[in-house]
Amino acid sequence: MSTASVPLPHWINYGLIPLLNLVVAFLISGFVVWLIGESPLDALSLLLEGALGSGEGIGLTLFYATSFIFTGLSVAVAIHAGLFNIGSEGQAYVGGLGCALVALSLDNYVPWYVTMPIAVVGAALFGAIAAFIPAWLQAKRGSHIVITTIMFNYIIASLMNYLLVHVLIVPGKMAPETRTFLEGGQLPKLTWLMEIFGAKLGAAPLNVSFIIALVMCYIVWLLIWRTKLGFEMRTLGVSPTAASYAGVPYVRIVMIAMMLSGALAGMMALNPVMGASARLQVGFVSGAGFVGIAVSLMGRNHPLGIIFAAILFGVLYQGGDWISFEMPNITREMILVIQGLVILFAGALEYMFRPAIVRLYQQFKRG
Amino acid sequence: MDYYEIFISILASTIRLSIPLIFTALAGLFSERAGIFDIGLEGKMLGSACVAYLTDSAWLGLGAGIVCSVALSLVHGFASITNRGNQIVSGVAINFFIAGITIVLGQAWFGQGGRTPQLAPEARFAPIILPGADAIRDVPIIGPLYAGVISGNNILTYLAFLAVPFSWWVLYRTRFGLRLRAVGENPGAVDTAGISVSWLRYRAVMCAGILCGFSGTYLAIAQSAAFIKDMSAGKGYIALAALVFAKWKPVPVMLACLLFGFLDALANFMQGKQVPLIGEVPVQIFQALPYILTCVLLAGFIGVAIPPKAGGVPYTKER
Numbered sequence: 001m002s003t004a005s006v007p008l009p010h011w012i013n014y015g016l017i018p019l020l021n022l023v024v025a026f027l028i029s030g031f032v033v034w035l036i037g038e039s040p041l042d043a044l045s046l047l048l049e050g051a052l053g054s055g056e057g058i059g060l061t062l063f064y065a066t067s068f069i070f071t072g073l074s075v076a077v078a079i080h081a082g083l084f085n086i087g088s089e090g091q092a093y094v095g096g097l098g099c100a101l102v103a104l105s106l107d108n109y110v111p112w113y114v115t116m117p118i119a120v121v122g123a124a125l126f127g128a129i130a131a132f133i134p135a136w137l138q139a140k141r142g143s144h145i146v147i148t149t150i151m152f153n154y155i156i157a158s159l160m161n162y163l164l165v166h167v168l169i170v171p172g173k174m175a176p177e178t179r180t181f182l183e184g185g186q187l188p189k190l191t192w193l194m195e196i197f198g199a200k201l202g203a204a205p206l207n208v209s210f211i212i213a214l215v216m217c218y219i220v221w222l223l224i225w226r227t228k229l230g231f232e233m234r235t236l237g238v239s240p241t242a243a244s245y246a247g248v249p250y251v252r253i254v255m256i257a258m259m260l261s262g263a264l265a266g267m268m269a270l271n272p273v274m275g276a277s278a279r280l281q282v283g284f285v286s287g288a289g290f291v292g293i294a295v296s297l298m299g300r301n302h303p304l305g306i307i308f309a310a311i312l313f314g315v316l317y318q319g320g321d322w323i324s325f326e327m328p329n330i331t332r333e334m335i336l337v338i339q340g341l342v343i344l345f346a347g348a349l350e351y352m353f354r355p356a357i358v359r360l361y362q363q364f365k366r367g
Numbered sequence: 368m369d370y371y372e373i374f375i376s377i378l379a380s381t382i383r384l385s386i387p388l389i390f391t392a393l394a395g396l397f398s399e400r401a402g403i404f405d406i407g408l409e410g411k412m413l414g415s416a417c418v419a420y421l422t423d424s425a426w427l428g429l430g431a432g433i434v435c436s437v438a439l440s441l442v443h444g445f446a447s448i449t450n451r452g453n454q455i456v457s458g459v460a461i462n463f464f465i466a467g468i469t470i471v472l473g474q475a476w477f478g479q480g481g482r483t484p485q486l487a488p489e490a491r492f493a494p495i496i497l498p499g500a501d502a503i504r505d506v507p508i509i510g511p512l513y514a515g516v517i518s519g520n521n522i523l524t525y526l527a528f529l530a531v532p533f534s535w536w537v538l539y540r541t542r543f544g545l546r547l548r549a550v551g552e553n554p555g556a557v558d559t560a561g562i563s564v565s566w567l568r569y570r571a572v573m574c575a576g577i578l579c580g581f582s583g584t585y586l587a588i589a590q591s592a593a594f595i596k597d598m599s600a601g602k603g604y605i606a607l608a609a610l611v612f613a614k615w616k617p618v619p620v621m622l623a624c625l626l627f628g629f630l631d632a633l634a635n636f637m638q639g640k641q642v643p644l645i646g647e648v649p650v651q652i653f654q655a656l657p658y659i660l661t662c663v664l665l666a667g668f669i670g671v672a673i674p675p676k677a678g679g680v681p682y683t684k685e686r
Contacts, residue, residue: 032468032471036471037475086406133662137665141665143662143666146406146679147611148662150607151661152658154654154655154658159655162649162651290463293456293459329474329475330471331470331471331475333468333471334471336464336470337463337467337468339463340460340463340464340467340468341460341464344446344456344457344461347452347456348453348454348456348457348460349445349446349450349452352450
């Protein structure tokens with residue numbers, strides 16, 4: 001029997017193997033730190049101290065995690081339907097436009113809790129529209145979704161660049177960004193949540209969108225594992241031919257899955273745009289869409305796993321900032337190195353250790 | 368400036384901007400024709416640019432750039448051929464890793480925020496003046512064209528244009544090329560014929576690595592004289608678009624790269640200029656045009672682009 005098909009208990013499949021992949025990624029990152037001439041152990045302790053050592057650190061970690069939960073869910077929903085959405089980055093960028101337009105037009109008149117639901121819809125709608133064309137091209141014209149979503153990341157970046165430089169910019173200002181939203185267009189911070197645990201949030205921009213992200217995790221779980229639509233999506237993801245024989249409408253499911261994915265990516269914009277900076281800025285997504293790929297892979301495309309993986313990446317981002325502050329030799333881009341390694345080992349080389357683990361497991365069971 | 372001079376200068380910068388695209392798109396051609404998607408072109412280009420810079424010598428730099436890029440190709444191959452991992456994921460991983468590590472090491476070694484000191488002129492590929500360029504410079508029409516566009520480029524530029532017919536010859540006139548194309552369409556058949564699918568695909572990704580090494584080297588020590596962080600700036604993805612636009616064929620690849628290079632050159636030229644009747648054309652339109660054109664092509668509105676059939680699918684031998 002080939003080692004690839006030996007069933008392993010859940011704790012190995014969903015616990016040990018991802019952990020092992022993560023450890024290898026960290027060991028190599030540690031080697032890079034050592035190469036630069038710094039101590040990997042010092043860097044690790046700085047990382048943890050910066051991310052989890054203070055209320056503000058935790059707040060920032062969770063702030064980053066919020067964005068990654070949204071983009072992670074976005075990637076995961078598409079993957080369940082067998083679609084690899086590399087376009088979360090662009091969809092999130094356009095989502096920013098959606099929620100900024102809502103905030104800009106309402107912030108003067110209504111309080112934030114009226115603006116918020118409309119902004120959620122706006123962001124999701126714009127994100128879904130951005131995913132619509134690649135989805136249509138995939139479903140109807142057979143163009144590969146990976147290629148088209150990459151193309152759309154760039155098309156959207158150019159479009160948003162144009163809008164921010166020429167249309168949405170505040171007249172007389174140099175920076176390509178919209179005006180600052182008034183209080184009615186800002187999401188309040190979660191100071192009270194941190195105070196329950198006796199920690200001070202400080203200047204960290206952790207805000208209500210964190211709760212929206214958790215709610216979306218639950219909704220996505222319901223959708224994927226508890227609805228007919230979710231079942232159809234998963235069937236399509238496992239085998240498009242089997243799905244079509246079973247009467248799953250290919251075009252419709254592809255369109256719906258991609259637009260849901262785009263909507264989730266779009267909602268990510270709530271966090272930085274309405275939660276942190278209270279304005280729409282050029283390039284505010286800054287790679288969170290791509291982090292979503294790593295988060296989804298680490299979290300095995302399950303909402304619960306995605307929450308843990310998003311927090312892990314939140315720790316990396318916040319801790320990485322802290323390291324670059326304390327050890328000027330190690331720049332912030334060290335995060336990209338770790339991220340690349342995590343994607344490589346947890347995603348592409350997912351099964352590298354599996355044969356060895358299977359052998360160990362079988363020996364262990366026998367002996 | 369009269370119109371002809373403007374035309375010549377745009378043409379010259381079109382050539383300059385197309386060269387890295389041509390090398391990279393040809394790299395993608397070898398890999399994807401063998402059935403291995405390569406999103407990691409961008410990372411390979413950037414990695415080899417960085418390594419080529421570090422050697423402080425033109426030819427050594429080219430060699431080192433190729434070695435770096437081939438090494439990354441082998442990682443991609445190990446993940447997607449031997450381990451049957453997801454090719455897209457592996458490519459994305461390589462892009463992230465390289466984007467990060469070049470900045471981290473660059474900062475640690477040079478401390479200039481991702482920039483590096485300028486190279487001395489002898490460590491770069493110098494322009495080659497073709498025979499007679501100065502003599503016919505003043506001849507109308509042909510003179511400026513020959514002296515300003517055709518002559519005066521560095522050796523990598525000429526190599527890029529030679530690489531196009533060479534790639535065509537390898538792919539369509541050699542046994543290796545025939546098998547390489549076959550493994551991208553129907554790996555099962557190739558396997559049945561007793562040829563190793565893995566080894567063939569490994570050789571294909573190595574070809575891609577070599578070509579990406581050329582493009583990275585061109586960026587760092589021919590076009591400019593330093594390594595700047597993120598200096599590939601999405602060119603790997605443009606090359607990917609060009610590859611799709613060219614329907615995975617060598618000569619159209621060159622034409623598509625020249626077209627995309629031309630759009631880029633035009634965008635630089637048009638910045639802040641007024642066009643009669645229209646006014647200032649937003650530079651973002653030119654930036655987005657290659658991607659829009661590729662999507663329109665993919666939609667089948669201007670011909671059909673059919674990718675290699677086995678692209679992106681890891682091959683599992685039947686038992």
